[in-house]
Amino acid sequence: MAGIKPAFVTGATAKIKAGNITLAYAQDVSYNVTITTIPIETMGRYEVVTNEPVAYFVDGSLSVIRYTEAARNMDKTNPTGEGNGIGKWNLNGNAGEGSKGVNPGALIASETWDLEIFQKTDEGDVPAVVRLFDCRFTRKGGAINKRGVLVEQYAFNAILADDDSFDGSRSGDIDLS
């Protein structure tokens, strides 16, 4: 009966990528897909006839244990470390792209980013478990207390979400076509 390997997605085997960069000190990730429906209610009956889908929203949050540039002195393996503030999140391969999403002076130049959650295995790369497309920050916060570490929380919304069991697709038309 021996020989069972870790099989499930756990916090210990999860890997988070935002804008194609790994968030190694991510602590929590959550997301929600909300489909708004309207009830078709008619006179003469108690139950709704149908619940018609009318809108689709994606949002979520993640938190990161924060460390600063000074941490390079504590980590001899990373002597050029720059800290993991959002300004160092080079989302989509663009320097400083992360901070553009929370910096008023740069918001007009900010781009969306994709969030991917992977399950680490000993078999190399595997498809993402969850993919959230075109994310944009909506809130940034932080908290520290007497017996804890500084944790920064980020809320975001996205346009589309799918997972390893299906490909998400868009429902709209091409304008003026």
Place this chain on the structure above:
Amino acid sequence: MAGLAPFFLTGANAKIKVNGVTLAFCTDVSYTVTVNHTTPQVLGMYEGSSVEPLSYRVTGSFSIIKYTADATSDIPGRDPDGVSDRGNGVGSFTKETNPLKKFVKGFDIKNGADARTDQSLNPRELAKASSFTFEIFQKLPTGARSPQKRDGIKGFFDKITFQADSAVDALPVAKIRNCRITQADFKINKKNAAIQTFQFTALYVDEDTFRADFSGLGQQFA
């Protein structure tokens, strides 16, 4: 009991076309058919003696989320899904830039797709401004509609021809004919996207169940 598919016409599955051109960034559409009546009151009766129809009038409005021409080429980064490279101002609704298509549409009597919606808002063009057709469809899943049902309803003489692309599965809901824009409003505020609202007046509204016909047949120049 399972297996219910989205069935009713909602904002999320509606498709709007102006002269056969999709308005994908449309947010609101409404139209009103007004049939004015009079009730003759005669001496010796309390109630009206009849209800006489006097006139038929169509008005309506639609709104779009406005984006500018050249935005796709001048704004860096990936474009939002579905936007047009020529902007979605009123001058782009029916402006055919492809010379070949423009030539073909010019002879498209059925669709009349050569009309330019912006002519209704340009003083210099008003005298020659042609009307346009406004259509509302209910989108269906791709491939859901059988080809033989794509054209028409009812009998031959009641048949209503909609301009839905045969490659797009959509159910015709309403066709508003001979529209002219009578008012254009632009609105933007701090926390919202720019919205353009157009009021229009039209001559007829066909729906999926009937065609509104010309009432003066046989009288003009008889």
